[in-house]
Amino acid sequence: MNERSREVFRRVVEGYLESGGPVGSRSLTRQMNEKISAATIRNVMQDLEFMGLLDSPHVSAGRIPTQQGLRMFVDGLLEVRDLDHQDREKIDATLGSNDADVGSMLDRVGAALSGVTLGASLVLTPKHEAPIKHIEFISLNPDRALVVLVFADGHVENRVFQPPSGQTPSSMREAANFLNALSEGRTLSELRRVIASEISKRRQELDELARALVESGLAIWENEGERHERLIVRGRANLLDGAADSAELDRIRTLFDDLERKRDIAEFLELTEDGEGVRIFIGSENKLFSLSGSSLVVSPYMNADRKIIGAVGVIGPTRLNYGRIVPIVDYTAQLVGRLISDRGKG
Structure with a gap:
């Protein structure tokens, strides 16, 4: 892509992530760094569509990014913000109480994540491999x-x-x-x-x-039928309230069905097995919830021995605000790891 194509692509994706709807050429003429006509922008959009990066849900209705386009944006153009001071304070305040029970603490983690991100949060509790x-x-x-x-x-x-x-x-x-x-x-x-x-x-x-x-x-x-991993889900209502249309509402309901069937899933932790740090799964890349076409931003947390013992994440439509959610998930995972490590020393 040349500089013009890159800017058109970036602005389409950012507009889609903000509104959830298609972005038209006329709206882009007012945003571009250089003065170019709507017709020129439409030509660029057609080229990007041919490349598989954009899609047109309806004739003359503007463009939205494809899954491939979102992946390219996340990998190459996403500007991850610093963690907002207010977001940090909300997470710290929620986790601040000295609760002896790890399960209760992680339940509050889920509530904090869904409250701060206005999305649905997932928290996988440890297998209690503490001494x-x-x-x-x-x-x-x-x-x-x-x-x-x-x-x-x-x-x-x-x-x-x-x-x-x-x-x-x-x-x-x-x-x-x-x-x-x-x-x-x-x-x-x-x-x-x-x-x-x-x-x-x-x-x-x-x-x-x-x-x-x-x-x-x-x-x-050693009862193999009993699973000790527990997936805590918070903030379902946030997703329903934020649904842009009936099609998205149907996808969210499918996601809820997936979550109900997989309340205890060791596979969730496998999504983080490549090491520490935040990972982003978009649409069908997310093998656990692929039916709903959801995106998952997830990070493992570790104990004092640097062993991955659980994970925290935010799940929702593909139009998640990735730039804001990535640092929130990253900070929360590191904080949980520290809290669990400190308890292990007690």
């Missing part, structure tokens, strides 16, 4: 028991299960002591790897009832 601080077994009745896992990041997880018959308060204490001695500094997945061999080594000293309790508790933790 285990304490494990306890509690008898509820002869055929029901509770295993309580307290993590170093403040998260507490309770699971009810059916213990082996004949359990006593003594065997429950012994099982918990055995696990607590092994779990120090280890995550749940690390504990799983060592527990079987340790049971085998210490079979003589570990009471038979306690051994059975540990093994049945382990079976509960």
